[in-house]
Amino acid sequence: MSKARAFSDMPLPLFACDAAEATAPEKLPSYIRDHRTRLRSRFLHGGAAAMPDYELLELVLFRAIPRRDVKPLAHALLSQFGDFNGVISAPLERLTALSGIGEAVAVELKIVEAAAHRLARARVLRRQVLSSWDALLDYCHTTMAHAEIEQFRVFYLDRKNILIADEEQARGTVDHVPVYPREVVKRALQLNASALILAHNHPSGDPTPSAADIDMTRQLQTAAEALGLALHDHIVIGKSAEVSFRSAGYL
Numbered sequence: 532m533s534k535a536r537a538f539s540d541m542p543l544p545l546f547a548c549d550a551a552e553a554t555a556p557e558k559l560p561s562y563i564r565d566h567r568t569r570l571r572s573r574f575l576h577g578g579a580a581a582m583p584d585y586e587l588l589e590l591v592l593f594r595a596i597p598r599r600d601v602k603p604l605a606h607a608l609l610s611q612f613g614d615f616n617g618v619i620s621a622p623l624e625r626l627t628a629l630s631g632i633g634e635a636v637a638v639e640l641k642i643v644e645a646a647a648h649r650l651a652r653a654r655v656l657r658r659q660v661l662s663s664w665d666a667l668l669d670y671c672h673t674t675m676a677h678a679e680i681e682q683f684r685v686f687y688l689d690r691k692n693i694l695i696a697d698e699e700q701a702r703g704t705v706d707h708v709p710v711y712p713r714e715v716v717k718r719a720l721q722l723n724a725s726a727l728i729l730a731h732n733h734p735s736g737d738p739t740p741s742a743a744d745i746d747m748t749r750q751l752q753t754a755a756e757a758l759g760l761a762l763h764d765h766i767v768i769g770k771s772a773e774v775s776f777r778s779a780g781y782l
Contacts, residue, residue, distance in 0.1 A: 563600055567593055584615040591619075591643055595635040604631045619644040620677035648674050652697060660692050660728065660763075667694075667728075668766070668773060675732035675768045681708035683731040685715055687724035688763070696722050710747050712754040719760050727755060729765040738769030745781055752782065 570586055570593075579587055585605045592601035611629060612618045619640050626637045651670040655663055667686070675682055681703040687696040700715060701708050708731060719727060729748065733739075740748075744767065752762045765776040776782045 566600075585609055587615055588618060591639055592636060595633075595639040604636075607631065616673075617677050619647070622679060656694055656697060658694060660686070660688060660694050670697075671730050671732075671766060671768050671773065675730065676770055678732055679734050680704055681731055681734060683708045683710050683729070685718070686728040686730065687719055687722050688726040688728065689723070690725045692726060692763075695724060707743075710751070712747075712751040715751060716754050716758055716760060719755070720758065724760065726761040726763050727751075728763050730768060731765075732768040736770035738767040738772055738774040740765075740767050740774060740776065740779070740781065745776075748776060748781065 570582075570590055573581055574587075574590060582590075585602070588605040588608060589601050592605060596604070607629065608618045609615075612621045612625075621640075623637055623641065626632050626640060627634070651666075651673040654666040655670050658666075660667060671684070675684070682699055683701045683703070685698055685700050686694055687698070689695050698718070700718075701710060703709055710731075715727070729751065731744075744765075748762075748765045755762045762782065763777070764782065767774045767776075
């Protein structure tokens with residue numbers, strides 16, 4: 532019985548920084564400790580909707596920087612990258628170029644980004660696309676809206692319009708991405724897909740399709756139809772809006 536009492540009832544920390552904060556609270560200034568406690572409590576009771584971007588960002592930074600006031604860094608990140616989504620989606624090299632951002636902070640931010648992508652993807656994969664169209668658009672915005680180069684994705688669907696695969700086919704530059712219709716339809720046949728949805732982003736923020744976008748889509752539609760594949764739509768993702776080729780009359 533005496534040995535049993537030696538064990539602590541405190542939960543084990545998930546990361547080393549938590550262990551440091553838990554085992555040596557006297558090293559943490561009271562104003563920082565109290566501020567962190569208040570923010571965590573507000574998040575637990577009110578959720579993310581109750582917090583502005585800078586406070587949500589502070590919660591992420593707490594784990595990577597256990598001994599310092601992170602509010603100035605949160606504001607600096609938002610000033611540099613615009614909003615919470617822009618911060619977590621920022622390229623690693625741009626994050627680490629900012630003063631005060633080391634490997635620990637960059638890793639925490641990239642973990643949050645990866646979790647957001649996984650969650651958004653889980654809401655559309657293996658689901659009927661027409662009944663989860665808004666979730667598909669949310670996924671496209673989550674993964675592509677803040678990218679600084681063009682990305683081209685293909686969603687492959689079966690005969691029941693269930694999404695069976697989501698693949699990034701190519702990455703390009705700030706205003707161009709190479710797309711090879713033959714490779715897209717070849718992959719569709721490998722997956723035994725019956726239909727496709729295309730998506731790519733415009734880093735400029737304006738989702739208006741370019742002449743090259745329209746020409747490429749028509750080439751891909753011709754290649755797909757020759758093999759009995761349907762091209763349901765091509766979505767161009769901007770910073771805060773998207774354009775559907777189907778809705779705009781291009782398909």
